[in-house]
């Protein structure tokens with residue numbers, strides 16, 4: 218299933234693994250999804266029938282990380298509630314004998330030990346990671362960004378943890394993107410290591426223009442970071458957009474030769490803006506054994522109708 222080019226992929230965590238903790242920054246305002254995100258955190262928007270952030274926590278747990286710290290902000294209480302017990306709901310479902318829904322309600326709280334802290338001020342992704350310092354301590358840790366969903370059948374995070382065990386330092390996930398899209402991402406200058414699918418990162422720049430991009434390798438939202446990143450972040454000045462950028466701190470570490478990249482070409486879904494979000498929901502719905510067959514049938518008819526010159530509903534209603 219996986220088309221990752223990395224050898225030695227270990228789908229299950231090794232007992233010697235040194236990374237135990239994951240940090241999930243979730244303090245953003247979600248302005249691209251207003252008004253849906255006026256009173257609901259964007260991380261709680263459903264992707265088919267689970268909130269986006271649950272996929273991320275499931276990914277961390279599947280890679281053996283059983284301690285997850287959410288870095289949230291104001292108006293994010295729904296995230297805390299989602300990963301907590303829901304006593305009344307559980308009682309009601311148990312009384313009805315609805316064990317399927319009861320499991321669905323209980324699962325989020327059972328995935329990992331989940332902790333929450335608040336970022337306080339929206340000073341950027343680098344600052345959000347720095348907020349995790351006290352909780353993480355002097356250990357390597359993973360960072361998972363919620364706008365990138367990695368298909369549950371992929372083993373990207375496990376591979377990155379293996380690479381960290383072999384190379385030490387920090388490891389970032391990279392994906393080749395069309396040049397015209399590189400301005401949406403951090404971008405890495407790389408050189409080969411001799412290990413297929415693993416590169417040495419020699420430089421990083423946050424959201425460069427295509428002309429100034431050192432490569433077409435985009436940083437996607439998975440990182441395994443050495444705790445040295447905290448000291449670097451303490452010194453990192455606000456960069457692009459006036460925010461403290463994680464990319465800028467990693468650029469400093471990269472000049473010391475301690476950052477590696479895992480090149481990923483598997484299934485990744487972007488939920489960062491409305492069009493990408495819609496594509497993600499449709500793709501994942503098509504792939505669901507319980508919903509897919511019927512939904513795909515409907516989708517084919519719907520698309521055939523559009524292609525056959527049939528009007529979209531809005532045009533029909535306006536006629």
Ligand code: G1P
Nearest residue numbers: 342365401402403436437438464
């Ligand atoms: C953040 C990072 C960027 C990275 C991206 C991946 O940007 O700053 O380096 O490429 O996530 O999704 P954001 O999308 O939050 O602006």
